[in-house]
Amino acid sequence: MRRHLTVFVAFSVAISSCSSTPTQAFSSSSSSSSAVTNTDFTRNHKATINNGWAMSFLPGTDYLAITQRTGGLQLLNHLNGELKAISGTPEVYTEGQAGMHDIVPGPTFSSDGTVYLSWVREHPAGAQGVVGTATLDTSNGSLNNLNVIWEQDPAPGSGHFSLRLLIAGEYLFVSSGDRQQGAPAQDINSNLGGLLRLTLDGQPAAGNPWNNERWTMGNRNILGLAAAENGELWITEMGPQGGDELNKVVAGDNYGWPQASMGSNYDGSDIPDHQSGDGFHAPAISWVPSISPGNLLIYSGELFDAFSHSALIGGLSGQRLVQVTLEEPAVELNQWPMEARIRAIAQAPDGAVWVLEDGAAGNLWELRP
Numbered sequence: 307m308r309r310h311l312t313v314f315v316a317f318s319v320a321i322s323s324c325s326s327t328p329t330q331a332f333s334s335s336s337s338s339s340s341a342v343t344n345t346d347f348t349r350n351h352k353a354t355i356n357n358g359w360a361m362s363f364l365p366g367t368d369y370l371a372i373t374q375r376t377g378g379l380q381l382l383n384h385l386n387g388e389l390k391a392i393s394g395t396p397e398v399y400t401e402g403q404a405g406m407h408d409i410v411p412g413p414t415f416s417s418d419g420t421v422y423l424s425w426v427r428e429h430p431a432g433a434q435g436v437v438g439t440a441t442l443d444t445s446n447g448s449l450n451n452l453n454v455i456w457e458q459d460p461a462p463g464s465g466h467f468s469l470r471l472l473i474a475g476e477y478l479f480v481s482s483g484d485r486q487q488g489a490p491a492q493d494i495n496s497n498l499g500g501l502l503r504l505t506l507d508g509q510p511a512a513g514n515p516w517n518n519e520r521w522t523m524g525n526r527n528i529l530g531l532a533a534a535e536n537g538e539l540w541i542t543e544m545g546p547q548g549g550d551e552l553n554k555v556v557a558g559d560n561y562g563w564p565q566a567s568m569g570s571n572y573d574g575s576d577i578p579d580h581q582s583g584d585g586f587h588a589p590a591i592s593w594v595p596s597i598s599p600g601n602l603l604i605y606s607g608e609l610f611d612a613f614s615h616s617a618l619i620g621g622l623s624g625q626r627l628v629q630v631t632l633e634e635p636a637v638e639l640n641q642w643p644m645e646a647r648i649r650a651i652a653q654a655p656d657g658a659v660w661v662l663e664d665g666a667a668g669n670l671w672e673l674r675p
């Protein structure tokens with residue numbers, strides 16, 4: 307299933323196209339109801355990454371870890387620009403959206419180098435997402451002691467794995483896509499199509515709503531997962547044809563997929579829209595046509611005053627950065643054209659925002675006010 311590419315209305319502010327200059331100035335466009343000013347930024351080219359998928363700054367180090375969907379793991383010294391490939395990565399299945407997915411530092415990273423990784427492996431039933439722990443030695447560039455701690459229900463095909471990771475306190479949250487099967491997202495006995503809450507060892511956490519791994523139901527393909535400073539979790543979901551969503555996470559809630567969506571099926575047939583009383587948690591905001599939200603950052607730095615307590619979403623087909631409030635309903639504050647599919651977004655220790663373009667030879671940019 308391929309997403310439809312959609313032509314969007316022209317932005318009110320033009321930027322230079324295909325410029326080779328390392329620094330470009332950007333201005334915000336189409337600011338909506340809430341007044342946000344001085345959110346312009348410049349961008350600095352930091353690296354070029356093949357098939358980058360996700361990235362995390364590693365606390366206590368000068369490194370940014372970047373996964374490559376096609377199987378690699380790169381470490382970028384974000385101070386001096388040195389880029390090195392990491393050895394010892396797991397064997398991954400790389401059809402379609404399959405491959406190496408996310409990496410996050412574990413709670414003990416600073417003392418023992420523990421990281422959590424997600425990737426996809428071949429399975430007799432098709433493909434299977436997994437989560438593993440490993441120790442990352444940044445000095446010699448190796449990944450060691452790899453241990454699979456969680457397995458996604460296997461399914462045919464090569465789409466909608468999701469596999470975003472977030473550690474909050476003593477819990478590991480894993481997003482699990484619907485694997486383009488739809489129905490499992492409404493099956494409490496499946497671990498597809500929802501956000502899962504696990505222990506740091508990958509086991510179902512005590513006190514989960516259905517006494518299994520599930521924390522939510524009815525999620526299609528979560529590619530953005532972030533915690534706000536007040537402890538709230540927020541997710542972005544890829545919709546079907548239209549209907550991309552930002553959702554506030556509430557334990558035990560059902561987000562409706564595949565029974566409710568503001569979008570429609572790719573064959574043009576309708577999916578009932580979210581409406582009050584349907585029993586489903588409606589999105590805080592949704593986008594029709596699609597922006598294809600590839601990743602979500604909740605900004606907590608001090609460098610960009612205007613980003614405080616808001617979310618930044620990178621658009622794939624939308625080829626833009628979108629700023630929204632974190633409330634229900636949410637308000638879109640700004641969007642900036644980025645001239646490329648944005649796959650990953652992260653906040654640097656100094657508060658700069660880093661964005662990574664999708665696909666082969668994707669540019670990695672640092673955004674500064």
Ligand SMILES: [Ca+2]
Pocket residue numbers: 567568569570576577578579580
């Ligand atoms: Ca609909």
